[in-house]
Amino acid sequence: MKIMVTGGCGFIGSNFIKYLLTDPEVTEEIKILNVDSITYAGQGRNIEHMYKESKNQKFLTNYKFIRVDICDFHSIDIIIKKFSPDCIVNFAAESHNSYAILNPTVFFKTNLLGTQNLLEAARKNNVGRFHHISTCEVYGDLDLKSKKKFTETTSYKPNTPYNASKAAADLAVRAYFKTFNLPITISNCSNNYGSYQFPEKLIPLFVTNLLENKKIPLYKNSQNKREWIHVLDHCKAIYKILKNGKVGETYNVGTGVEKSIEEITTIILKYLNMPETMKEYVPDRPSHDRRYLLDSKKIMKELKWKPAINFETGMKETIEWYKNNKIWWLSLKEKTLIQENKWGVKRDKNQNESK
Template sequence: MAESTVLVVGGAGFIGTNLVRYWLDEHPRDRVISLTSPRHRKHAHDSAVNVECELDNPVRIREVLSEHDVDTVINCGGWSDNARAVRDPLGCFRANVADCVNVLEACRTSGVRRYHQVSSAEVYGDIDDRATADVDESAAQRPFTPYSSTKAAADHLALAYGRTYRFDVTITLSSNNYGPAQLPEKLIPRFVIRALLGQQLPIFDSPGSSREWLHVKDHCRAIDHILAHGTPGQRYNVGSGESADAHQIADLILDYLGLPTALKTLVPSRPVLLRRTGVDSGKLRTEVGWRPEKHFATALKETIEWYVDNRTWWLPHVDLVGAR
């Protein structure tokens, strides 16, 4: 008999598929339900109970929660592509705010007692002008893109639901995730795939811009630790403490694949581009006992190898590798 029934919203997305795989490995007695859009069903994990459901259908979400007697919901759903959000801010609002409310409402009306929301450290905005090197959870949130604004709004709604309707809510604010099975709308898989195709690697002309990088498995471990030991009503920063800019990442990828650095090319920067991201994960480390296990240089090589070995997985998405 299952010890717990965990439903992963967005279970066929990048973080969702990795989380489902992690949970099945680490908690074999739990029952894992993967809630996914029919459009993304092909990426779902075969060992989970895969349920197709659009997040704009709160009645169906509630039916799924009740039918499977779900006690824990982990919401990995929504958009994560800044460029897409800039092109379609209304679509981003629907996916990241309205759909989140649909999930929260389904949790409220079906009696789910534990809810975790996967969010982004981009809600803090650009930290380049902050007084300290990295930001902790007490820092003011200053989102200034459609994407980060919708993530901040959804986080406030989740915490409000927890306080108002008395169920346990926690949130992870993570730095940039990377790892296997990430679509090439993101920088690392886009660079790897373009390099494997012999194409140039477009780098925004924005000197001094850097990101903190977190392996997706370390994020999954953080969620697991928080659900077991975290405090309801709290937000937890999740970061590795390892940062790199696009030039450094391109150099690492090209060097590993034995390709010339001449494949790097500068392109005009986006109108709104964060210069630097980085979070202080001290609260997570102290309160929950989590530590990152993946080191960027080594884990990046493992990630490159995954794309080398899984060409059939990314070839259908090769249209996403274009420079934007």
């Protein structure tokens, strides 16, 4: 199988490539073309580091990389025509909610217009499958005390520019299926954690700050809850969808494991034997969603997927990875674009009190 991966230098994309090339569960021969523009959060050295870790020769024989922005339709069209992939898996996205508040235009350009470029090039070149990676955040948020879950038929109610850009991209993907009969699938996943996550995201930010003996910034509404999935479980779900998913369908990918930001903080502090005084509360960001929780029965029942990595085990392995790979993340922290306590966004002072 020939797979074109867009955004394969990012956290989830690079882990997906590693999974396809090194995991014994993947028995078929797979050729991968990674197309990435290498933004500040996309690291070309992820793949290099993974190769050095695994020593797997498939990184040399079955993998190629091209640096191209998905917003460049002409280049994308030529690449697809030459590589002739059996499927495209689209990870390419700007993904930091906080940055989206400061610069929403970049998010709509990449996440919506870039995705539409890929769809059009895939349609033009008769690609056999287009799989789009999306997020649980397109559904909006849930009350902290609610017993509801998001299903694949839940209406979209995005609350931030990032969420809206991903929701719009999802709808564009569906439109290409309905209008042009492009064979597509979509997956909406919960919050990922694991190795190689850029250190501006919550878990690696907190871990690396503590390893540098720096305080960790918590929003005042840190009781907000998220559903957590190890990136390897997510990668396995994507592969299941590619192999057995029904064209035109959407699949939620979650674990049912909910933890508040305070709970995550406590786990990290306890594991690293650090005091509560390392916490520093900062002003909340605008439109901070309270809670996400996915109903993932569909993928579990129809495709026989289920998460395999226990949350406590996964967290320990993740923390240890950052402890042992300071050379990977130390210089990256200088590239972080967000100062969490400086928004410059005017809003009603009570806007987030109910959230």
